[in-house]
Amino acid sequence: MESSGGFTQTIHQKNAKTICIIGAGAAGLISLKTILDTHQYKSGEWKPTVYESRDRIGGTWVPSPPSDNPPLTALYDSLTTNLPHPIMALPDHPFPPSTAVFPCASVVQKYLENYADQFSLASHIQVSTNVNNIEWDGHRWKVTLSTGQGPHFDLVIVCNGHYRIPRYPSIPGIKEWLNARRASHAAWYRRPYDLGRTILIVGGGPSGQDISADMRETTTTVIHSVTGAIPEDIGNLKRRGRVTEFRNGGEVLFEDGTIESGVDFCILATGYEFSFPFMSDSLIHSGYPSTIPPLPRNLFNSTHHLFPLAKHIFPLQTMFPPTSIAFMGLLTMGSAFPVMDAQAQAIVQAFANPHILDPTQEMINIFSRYEKLYSQSTDPVSIAKNWHKVKPREQFNYRDDLYRFSAASGIIKFREVPEWQKEAYDNRDILRKAWVEVVRRGEADTWVKGVGEGGPHEWIDLLNRLQQWAQESLHIPQPSLERHVLQREVNMTT
Structure with missing residues (x-):
C-alpha cells in the first residue's frame, strides 16, 4: 500500500502547476534553478520546462558565425567581461579558483554549463526547440513550439534575452x-x-x-x-x-x-531592441504608451522598454493576471547575473503567493519613476531609453528590495547585497584598467593562481590589492571610495 506521503505527492504531481521558461541563457538557467530549490517543486506541485531554440545552453555566450540574419549571437572574439567576476558571479556559484579577474566569453559559457551541471538542470531543458507563439486562453497559456503544438502552461517566465535584434x-x-x-x-x-x-x-x-x-x-x-x-x-x-x-x-x-x-x-x-516575437500584438502593443497617469490597460513594447511592469518584471495590464507571466533580465547597466538571481527569487514568491504583489503600490512606484524621468525630459523616447537603465547604486537597492519582497512570506531568509560588492562595482573601471596592464605585462596567471581555493574572501582581498597597485604603481587617480572598506570585508569573511 502506498504511504500517505506518497499518495499526497502523487496528487500534487497530477495537479502540478506547469511553468514554461523561454530560453536557456543565464536568465533561464537561474530561473530554473531557483524553481528547483522551492518546496513546491520538491513536493511535486510545480513542473518547470525550459525551451531553448539553440542546440546548447548559454544564450548569448554561445559563439556562432555571423551567418544568420540577424546573427544568433553578437559575441565577438575579443569580448571579456566588463566587471570583475567576483561581483558578477551568482551568490551560490562562484567562478572557479584562478579564474582571470575579467574572464573571456568562453570562460563565462563554461561557468554557465558548470552551473547547470552542479544543480542538475539538464533534465528540465529541451534544446533545439523554439517557442513560436504563446497566447492567453482566459485561464492558462497556450504554447506553440517549433516541434508542433505544445502543452498549456499555468505560468510563463520570459528569458529570451535582448541582444539579438540590431538597433x-x-x-x-x-x-x-x-x-x-x-x-x-x-x-x-x-x-x-x-x-x-x-x-x-x-x-x-x-x-x-x-x-x-x-x-x-x-x-x-x-x-x-x-x-x-x-x-x-x-x-x-x-x-x-x-x-x-x-x-x-x-x-x-x-x-x-x-x-x-x-x-x-x-x-x-x-545596441539592440527588445523583441518578443512569440507574443502577438494583442498581448504586447508596439510603440510608446500615452503620458501617464493613468496606466495603459495594455502592455507596450517600445523596443527600448516594456511598459508597465511591476518591479521591471510583472506586467500590470488587464488581459491576464500580472503574476501569471514574468520577464527576466530587462534591466541594463547593472551586474546582470546577481540582478537576475534576485528577480528569480521574487518571481517564485509571486508565483507561489500572488497576493503579495500589491498592484496599487506598484502603480505608485511606476508613477514616481515616470515623474522623475519626465522631469528630465518630456520626450517619450528618452523616457523609454532610460526606463530600465539603472544608475550604479540603484541596482543594489533594487536587489535588496527584491530580496525583501521574496522574504515577505517568511520562507526565504532576507539577504542583503554585501558592501564590498557595491564598492568594487563603483571602482570597476579602475580595476579593469589595472587588469589590462597586468595582462599586458604577462603577469595575469601569477596574480590569480590559487585565488579562491580558500574561500570567497580571497577574491575580495585580490580586488583590494589590485586597486591599491593601480594607485601606487600605475598612478591611477584615487577612487571615489576608500580601500579600507574592502579590507573590512576581507576581515569579516576570513
Missing part, C-alpha cells in the same frame, strides 16, 4: 550607407579585418570600445563616435562626438560641426 540609429544618410554596404551593425562583427584605411565606430558602450581597440590593430585610422565626447586624437584613434549625418563619398558630419572625410566603412555598435 539602427535614425541618422540622415545611414540607410544609403547600409544599402551600399559601407556600414553594418556590430552584431555581425567577430574580429578585426581589412575594411579600408579609415573606419568609423559609432557607439560608446562596451562593444563600441572593444571594437575600436580591435580595429586600431588592422587599419590606419579609427574614428570612435560617442555622444558628447570631446574631440581628441590619440595615435591612430580619433575620438569624436555624435554623428549627425552620413554623406556621399565617405564624408561624415559630427555634432560639433566637424567633418571627417574618406571614411571607408562604419560599424554601428548602437
Whole structure:
C-alpha cells in the first residue's frame, strides 16, 4: 500500500502547476534553478520546462558565425567581461579558483554549463526547440513550439534575452550607407579585418570600445563616435562626438560641426531592441504608451522598454493576471547575473503567493519613476531609453528590495547585497584598467593562481590589492571610495 506521503505527492504531481521558461541563457538557467530549490517543486506541485531554440545552453555566450540574419549571437572574439567576476558571479556559484579577474566569453559559457551541471538542470531543458507563439486562453497559456503544438502552461517566465535584434540609429544618410554596404551593425562583427584605411565606430558602450581597440590593430585610422565626447586624437584613434549625418563619398558630419572625410566603412555598435516575437500584438502593443497617469490597460513594447511592469518584471495590464507571466533580465547597466538571481527569487514568491504583489503600490512606484524621468525630459523616447537603465547604486537597492519582497512570506531568509560588492562595482573601471596592464605585462596567471581555493574572501582581498597597485604603481587617480572598506570585508569573511 502506498504511504500517505506518497499518495499526497502523487496528487500534487497530477495537479502540478506547469511553468514554461523561454530560453536557456543565464536568465533561464537561474530561473530554473531557483524553481528547483522551492518546496513546491520538491513536493511535486510545480513542473518547470525550459525551451531553448539553440542546440546548447548559454544564450548569448554561445559563439556562432555571423551567418544568420540577424546573427544568433553578437559575441565577438575579443569580448571579456566588463566587471570583475567576483561581483558578477551568482551568490551560490562562484567562478572557479584562478579564474582571470575579467574572464573571456568562453570562460563565462563554461561557468554557465558548470552551473547547470552542479544543480542538475539538464533534465528540465529541451534544446533545439523554439517557442513560436504563446497566447492567453482566459485561464492558462497556450504554447506553440517549433516541434508542433505544445502543452498549456499555468505560468510563463520570459528569458529570451535582448541582444539579438540590431538597433539602427535614425541618422540622415545611414540607410544609403547600409544599402551600399559601407556600414553594418556590430552584431555581425567577430574580429578585426581589412575594411579600408579609415573606419568609423559609432557607439560608446562596451562593444563600441572593444571594437575600436580591435580595429586600431588592422587599419590606419579609427574614428570612435560617442555622444558628447570631446574631440581628441590619440595615435591612430580619433575620438569624436555624435554623428549627425552620413554623406556621399565617405564624408561624415559630427555634432560639433566637424567633418571627417574618406571614411571607408562604419560599424554601428548602437545596441539592440527588445523583441518578443512569440507574443502577438494583442498581448504586447508596439510603440510608446500615452503620458501617464493613468496606466495603459495594455502592455507596450517600445523596443527600448516594456511598459508597465511591476518591479521591471510583472506586467500590470488587464488581459491576464500580472503574476501569471514574468520577464527576466530587462534591466541594463547593472551586474546582470546577481540582478537576475534576485528577480528569480521574487518571481517564485509571486508565483507561489500572488497576493503579495500589491498592484496599487506598484502603480505608485511606476508613477514616481515616470515623474522623475519626465522631469528630465518630456520626450517619450528618452523616457523609454532610460526606463530600465539603472544608475550604479540603484541596482543594489533594487536587489535588496527584491530580496525583501521574496522574504515577505517568511520562507526565504532576507539577504542583503554585501558592501564590498557595491564598492568594487563603483571602482570597476579602475580595476579593469589595472587588469589590462597586468595582462599586458604577462603577469595575469601569477596574480590569480590559487585565488579562491580558500574561500570567497580571497577574491575580495585580490580586488583590494589590485586597486591599491593601480594607485601606487600605475598612478591611477584615487577612487571615489576608500580601500579600507574592502579590507573590512576581507576581515569579516576570513
